[in-house]
Amino acid sequence: MSKSQDILTQNAIELLQELISIPSFSGEEDKTADAIAAFLNSFGVETHRQDNNIYAFNKHYDESKPNLLLNSHHDTVKPNSAYTKDPFHPHIEEGKLFGLGSNDAGGCLVSLLATFVHFYGKEGLSHNLIMAATAEEEDAGEKSLRGLLPILPHIDVAVVGEPTLMDLAIAEKGLVVFDAVVEGTPSHAAHPNDNNAIYNTIEVLQWFKDYTFDKVSEALGEVKMTVTQINAGKQHNVVPAQVDLVVDVRVNDCYTNQEIAEMLQKEAPCKMTPRSLRLNSSCIDPNHDLVKSGVALGRKTYGSPTLSDQAALSCQSVKLGPGDSTRSHSADEFIYVNEIEEGIDLYIKILSGFLQ
Secondary structure, eight states: OOHHHHHHHHHHHHHHHHHHTSOOBTTOOHHHHHHHHHHHHHTTOOOEEETTEEEEEOTTOOTTSOEEEEEEEOOBOOOOTTOOSOTTOOEEETTEEESTTIIIIIHHHHHHHHHHHHHHTOOSOSSEEEEEEESOTTTTOTTSHHHHGGGSOOOSEEEEOOOBTTOEEEEEOEEEEEEEEEEOOOEETTSOOSOOHHHHHHHHHHHHHHOOOSOOBTTTBSOEEEEEEEEOOSSTTEEOSEEEEEEEEEEOTTSOHHHHHHHHHHHSSSEEEESOSOOOOEEOOTTSHHHHHHHHTTOOEEEEOSOOGGGGOOSEEEEOOSSBGGGTTOTTOEEEHHHHHHHHHHHHHHHHHHHO
16 A cells, blocks of 8 residues: 555545544434535545535546446434444444444445545546535435436446445345235124234235245345235224235346336235335446456455445446445444455555556
8 A cells, every 4th residue: 555545544534533423314414514525625626515415526527438426425324222332432442443324334435535536636547537425325315316416427337335345246126115005894893804904914914925026136136025014903892994014125136116016016915005116226237347347356246135325326336345234223333444444445446447
């Protein structure tokens, strides 16, 4: 690692500590946006702002070249109730940097910011670089990357910073949440009723449990459908008119969300209403030069079951970043300092192989 990269890495770690100390729940990220802009400005980078989204273009931006987006988010969820440490007190113990958002996705964000600064003034790159530090990822809000994309130039390929242990998630499952209704005949519990909505639900639940989708993805495997909530009845002596279910469907890259909705609305033995169809699956060609650059450095490829801002993108994209997704949203969240150091080094090496 060069001396300048070493200094840049130290500055990135200090920025992460600053970000941890500032509460930035989804929709409340104005102060972390200020800190990110100040970090980039300190390296001579001109920044732009839309709501709490901070974005910037490389110094020698050329409209004739394709665009590579570097994106990660600076909002966090509320701290897990099992925290034993102050979630807003960044501190390092035995090589671990503790604090809310350290792993998801602060480590990725500051590593991408450092990587962008590294390439910012370089000439002769094959792609322009657009850095976007975005808000409202955790609740897929309207002022997230989704809201920023319409004002950005066309994006040809993207790196989305999420904790992947610096392996390349070349596909990511989409999500459709359905509200389902099982109907029956309401009645007094003392009277006969052969159309009890709760009893009708037994067969419906078995149908969901047994249902399989034909198309299996090489990267993401099967579509996974899970009934996650059930609600019915208000008092002991009344048979309810309906049972309400919530069904979580994780969609592979063989289907669009629209196709999944149409299939289930046609085939399910109950009424199905999708809440949203916008969180589609995403992927990148395993033979894309960006992927090949990572594989050449010994990084693995895999399919991710968890959702990110990739769902907002229509271009090919890879999810890649330091940290471990199993730590996300956990109590006493942390990232290893050496994961950030390695992350910045690998981001730079992967992009060097792709951009030259």
